[in-house]
Amino acid sequence: MFTHLWAYLRERKKFWLLPIIAAFVVFGGLLLVSPTNPYSPFIYTFF
Amino acid sequence: MASYLLGISCYYHDSAAVLLEDGIVVGAVQEERFTRKKHDASFPARSISYLLRERGVTLREVRAVVYYEKPFLTFERLIETHLEASPFGLRSFLASMPTWMKEKLFLERLLKRELAQLGAGPVPELKFSEHHLSHASSAFFPSPFADAAVLCADGVGEWATTSAWRGQGADLTPLWEIHFPHSLGLFYSTLTAYLGFKVNSGEYKVMGLAPYGKPRFADRMLENLLQLNSDGSFALNLRYFAFTKELQMFSPALEDLFGRRARRPEELLEPFHMDVAASLQLVLERALIPLARELRRQTSATRLCLAGGVALNCVANSKLLLESGFEDLWIQPSAGDAGGALGAALAYYHLAEKGERRVCHGDAQKGSYLGPSFKxxxxxxxxxxxxxxxxxxxxxxxxxxxxxxxxxxxxxxxxxxxxxxxxxxxxxxxxxxxxxxxxxxxxxxxxxxxxxxxxxxxxxxxxxxxxxxxxxxxxxxxxxxxxxxxxxxxxxxxxxxxxxxxxxxxxxxxxxxxxxxxxxxxxxxxxxxxxxxxxxxxxxxxxxxxxxxxxxxxxxxxxxxxxxxxxxxxxxxxxxxxxxxxxxxxxxxxxxxxxxxxxxxxxxxxxxxxx
Known part of the structure; x- marks a missing residue:
């Protein structure tokens, strides 16, 4: 996954996203225990 | 020996799988038909099993599996959209992230795990197509045209909401894109939600409702909601749309604009709602026709192919046939995301593997009769x-x-x-x-x-x-x-x-x-x-x-x-x-x-x- 993520960041020249994604990984535990949302079929722009 | 490619779409809505044999579609089916859950988004395990069984092949004989979009690009859009909206949008951000952290960021691993459960032996190579490339491929490659312009319009796929392409032989060249949040699909879906119908399924009802009304709000929509530019492009006025930062499609400003609160599901349909539907349909047509005319001017092509959810609007399609300047029109019958599975596989076959394309009389969709039959x-x-x-x-x-x-x-x-x-x-x-x-x-x-x-x-x-x-x-x-x-x-x-x-x-x-x-x-x-x-x-x-x-x-x-x-x-x-x-x-x-x-x-x- 990380190889593909790095390849994507390089191709899109979006290195500034790296700290944000790293922050997600750090706080990912919190999000992983959150229940899956009930909105996904309706507001699919977010999902 | 025949060569097989599998195209799949899933995890958003309308999950589906498609099997190509030497570049020819031999089977295609939506997972909802097996699971009996409308718009089912789950991994199309039963669809894939059916396709392989029907053809008498195993997963090991499939050369590659092609997924219909690139999730990192969608994730990039989510992050950038929320950064732009901050400090608003925290609720929607937190609501969407669990799905991403649990599944979609690790999609490759998830897909490989699901595929591994379908059969013994190594999982085929996994490839990813872009969402609008998948739509464009599904529109052009099965069409009866050797040379055509291609227009795709949907809610959103990664960043693109509208895209234009030129198809020639076995090649498909991108021309331009319009990006999120400016979307004709989301414009139509937002008004569908305002009229009390479900997003992503009620649009068809709105189209059927439109002839009952008078388009008396069309000018108001064009003055306030959707700006049409002279080059055929368009822009939404985000004051009236909430889908970029909230868990609903429209903002209270939309209700103020029409002077009526949104209709609740199953409430009585009044002439007002019919007039809104009629106006919406007219505005969609007024937006699509200049887009197609511009594409005709740019490409000089005489044939047009369409895909994306907006292409299921058959009233607009007929207007395009009459008024866009193109002599003929071919529309992918599975124009929504399920058809993306077909387009992803065809894009890989023709564009990455340089597979030959045989233009068929009629078309190569086989009447779209591609699912299970019973003896x-x-x-x-x-x-x-x-x-x-x-x-x-x-x-x-x-x-x-x-x-x-x-x-x-x-x-x-x-x-x-x-x-x-x-x-x-x-x-x-x-x-x-x-x-x-x-x-x-x-x-x-x-x-x-x-x-x-x-x-x-x-x-x-x-x-x-x-x-x-x-x-x-x-x-x-x-x-x-x-x-x-x-x-x-x-x-x-x-x-x-x-x-x-x-x-x-x-x-x-x-x-x-x-x-x-x-x-x-x-x-x-x-x-x-x-x-x-x-x-x-x-x-x-x-x-x-x-x-x-x-x-x-x-x-x-x-x-x-x-x-x-x-x-x-x-x-x-x-x-x-x-x-x-x-x-x-x-x-x-x-x-x-x-x-x-x-x-x-x-x-x-x-x-x-x-x-």
Whole structure:
């Protein structure tokens, strides 16, 4: 996954996203225990 | 030795799988048909298993699996959109992230794990296509055109909401894109939500509602909601749209603009709602036509291919055919995300592997009859096992009997051959009825389909008879165009009927085929020919011999909220729960009157969520 993520960041020249994604990984535990949302079929722009 | 590619779409909505053999589509199916959950987004395990089994191959023999979009690009859009909206949008951000952290960021691993569970041995190589490339490929490569412009319009896929392409031979070149949040699909969906219908399924109802109203809000929409630019591009005024930062489609400003709160689901439809629907439809057409004209000017192509959810708007498609300047139009019948599975596989085959393209007469979609079929022995075994009394006939007798039942005004559940790929039933999983019945639209809507009474029904007609009945000069095999009933077949309106408006127009007989004539004299036309659908063509021929007419009502074989039936068991269950009179499963006929009364506890409403 990380190889593909790095390849994507390089191709899109979006290195500034790296700290944000790293922050997600750090706080990912919190999000992983959150229940899956009930909105996904309706507001699919977010999902 | 044949070479296989598998295309898949899943985890958003309308999950599907498609199998290519040497670049030719040999099977395609949506997962909802197996799981019986409408718009099912789960991994299409059962679809893939069916496709491999049907072709007699294993996953090991598949060269590559191609997923229909690139999730990192979608994630990038989410992050950038929320950063732009911050400090607002925290709620929607937190709501969306668990799905991303649990699944979509690790999609490759997830897909490989799911694929590994489908068979022993190594998982095929996994490839990713871009969302709009998948749509564009699904529109161009199966089309009958060697050279065409391609226009894709949907809600959003990664960043793109609208994209233009040039297809030549086996090549497809991107021309331009319009990016999120400026989206014709989301514009239409937002107003669909305002009108109290579900996003991603209610758009079709809005299109059907539009002819009841007057487009008196079109100018207001164009002045406030959607800006149309001279180069064909457009922009949404985000003041009225909330989908970039909240868990709803529209902001309170939209309600203020119309001076009415949004309609709640199942509330009474008033003339106001019909006028909003009529205005929305007109504005969509006014946006699409300049886009297509600009594409015509840029490419000088004479043919246009369409895909993306917006291409399922058959009223707009007909306007495009008449007013865009293109001589011909081909639309992918599975224009939504399910069709992305087909496009992803075709894009990989033609663009990455440089596979040859053979342009087919008609098209390469095979009538979209690409799903499961059932042998006579399987159907007979099912009927016997369930103690269902049936008649087993020759094909000739079955056609003659079905034709007689139709002429008597009976409603037929018609189940033949391979199931359709795409949202429309095209005569293999259909409910058929006599189009001449004045009360039929109401009966079908309220007692068979259990859906809103305003919704129109589509005609199916022999291709050679179509020009005598409809103002349309070409085949329409996929029910993706509307055509007006010819003036000589229209019934003059009584003075009292002329002043009716809204739903009151519904019961007015407007033509010699009232069941399929909408309030504006239009009909969503399907033409049938022997080469694409021989069994339905033969039924229409036998019916014509009997009645001098080859027009029938064709609506999908399901009830409201239910995916179209897939198996004989699904068909029988639907038959039992509704007032369908006769079930025709290949050459087997089951009549309602031969059965004991249905068990009332088998209520479909408890099983299927209303759409």
């Amino acid at each position: 006579a022995v399987e159907i007979e075994s099912f009927l016997r096992k369930n103690n269902v009394p049936f008649q087993k006939l020759t094909q000739e007798d079955m056609l003659s009997e079905t034709s007689r039942y139709l002429d008597e005004g009976k409603i037929i559940g018609w189940f033949q051959g391979r199931m359709e790929f795409g949202p429309r039933a095209l005569g293999h999983r259909s409910i058929l009825a006599d189009a001449r019945g004045a009360e039929l639209q109401k009966t079908l809507n309220l007692k068979i389909k259990f859906r809103e009474s305003f919704r129109p029904f589509a005609p199916v007609v022999l291709a050679e008879d179509a020009p005598e009945i409809f103002e349309f000069d070409r085949p329409s095999p996929y029910m993706l165009f509307v055509a007006a009933v010819r003036p000589e077949l229209r019934v003059p309106l009584a003075p009292a009927d002329r002043t009716k408006f809204g739903i009151d127009q519904l019961n007015v007989v407007r033509s010699t085929y009232p069941a399929i004539t909408h309030v504006d004299y239009s009909a969503r036309l399907q033409t049938v020919s022997r080469d694409r659908n021989p069994i339905l063509a033969q039924l229409l021929e036998v019916y014509r011999q009997r009645t001098q007419s080859s027009v029938l009502v064709n609506t999908s074989f399901n009830v409201r909220g239910e995916p179209i039936v897939c198996t004989p068991e699904d068909a029988y269950r639907c038959f039992r729960r509704t007032e369908i009179d006769v079930l025709v499963l290949e050459n087997f006929i089951v009549t309602k009157e031969s059965l004991p009364p249905s068990n009332q506890s088998e209520d479909w409403r408890s099983e299927f969520e209303l759409d």
